[in-house]
Amino acid sequence: MKIAIIGTGNLGCSIAKGLITTNAITSLYLTKRDLKSIQEFDGYKNVYLTSDNKEAVSKSDIIIFAVQPSHLEGILEEIASLLTENHVLISTITGFSIEKIESSVGKDQFVIRAMPNTAIAVGKSVTCLCSNQKGAERIKIAEAIFNRLGTSMVIPEHLMQAATVVCASGIAFWMRLIRATTQAAIQLGFDAKEAQELAMHTCEGAANLLITNGNHPEQEIDKVTTPKGCTIEGLNEMEHKGLSSSLIHGMVASFQKINSIKTEQL
Numbered sequence: 001m002k003i004a005i006i007g008t009g010n011l012g013c014s015i016a017k018g019l020i021t022t023n024a025i026t027s028l029y030l031t032k033r034d035l036k037s038i039q040e041f042d043g044y045k046n047v048y049l050t051s052d053n054k055e056a057v058s059k060s061d062i063i064i065f066a067v068q069p070s071h072l073e074g075i076l077e078e079i080a081s082l083l084t085e086n087h088v089l090i091s092t093i094t095g096f097s098i099e100k101i102e103s104s105v106g107k108d109q110f111v112i113r114a115m116p117n118t119a120i121a122v123g124k125s126v127t128c129l130c131s132n133q134k135g136a137e138r139i140k141i142a143e144a145i146f147n148r149l150g151t152s153m154v155i156p157e158h159l160m161q162a163a164t165v166v167c168a169s170g171i172a173f174w175m176r177l178i179r180a181t182t183q184a185a186i187q188l189g190f191d192a193k194e195a196q197e198l199a200m201h202t203c204e205g206a207a208n209l210l211i212t213n214g215n216h217p218e219q220e221i222d223k224v225t226t227p228k229g230c231t232i233e234g235l236n237e238m239e240h241k242g243l244s245s246s247l248i249h250g251m252v253a254s255f256q257k258i259n260s261i262k263t264e265q266l
């Protein structure tokens, strides 16, 4: 696959790492206005760094956009005349609708929106996908790319903002939970390195139990909570202090922020 990433910042670098380590490319063009911060990719076979978006587009078939929302429209205008019937356009841009992309490139291009997360760098992203009518013919290609880099789910476009909160911002939310459990483990006697190792592997184990067994979290909780034991004591104290409620409130606030940015700035 001849892939270009337009805007190699935090997410673009994560996607590039995932694509390179899984050997998923025939060629990979990485663009950024200032190439200094992406020199780590220089020297990889078939990987090209350029600040020329037009060159990247004309030499690639699959174009992944990973710039800030305010930059996308200008870039689409810049490259629109170079697009052919073969190009598949994949936008990871938060809050930028298919309709708005089509207003720059037309309805006859394959347009796909993808919402991955930074775990794509290690092949563990869950990526939500949707497409325009034409793009439905190429959604399998997008699924193939993102399934190599984790898992994917095709969803209706109206759920893309929610997917951003749950999956993309979700990485930051889970990091905070891991950090908090690490801090607790230090207070309970482990050194910082051991504490983080215990916290992150416990988190991985919990997620894998659900992924492998397909159970509801409460079924797994029931296996751990000895009556009158320490687990239920801790869980109930966390709930008295609002653990579930604060997570839900935080995610709803995040969702409201995306929707307000959409109407104010795009």
Ligand SMILES: NC(=O)C1=CN([C@@H]2O[C@H](COP(=O)(O)OP(=O)(O)OC[C@H]3O[C@@H](n4cnc5c(N)ncnc54)[C@H](O)[C@@H]3O)[C@@H](O)[C@H]2O)C=CC1
Pocket (backbone or CB within 6 Å): 006, 007, 008, 009, 010, 011, 012, 031, 032, 033, 034, 053, 066, 067, 068, 069, 071, 075, 092, 093, 094, 115, 116, 117, 118, 168, 169
């Ligand atoms: N960071 C994340 O975890 C996720 C981000 N997103 C979305 O991905 C997009 C990028 O996010 P980040 O990587 O965090 O932002 P970022 O600011 O780290 O990266 C954007 C990059 O685009 C480059 N850029 C700006 N104008 C350009 C141009 N004309 N040509 C080429 N490159 C240009 C910038 O130099 C920068 O490196 C955003 O729209 C965000 O909503 C989506 C899912 C997850």
Ligand SMILES: O=C(O)[C@@H]1CCC=N1
Pocket (backbone or CB within 6 Å): 094, 164, 168, 169
């Ligand atoms: O925080 C943000 O607005 C972007 C979207 C999802 C991850 N980063």
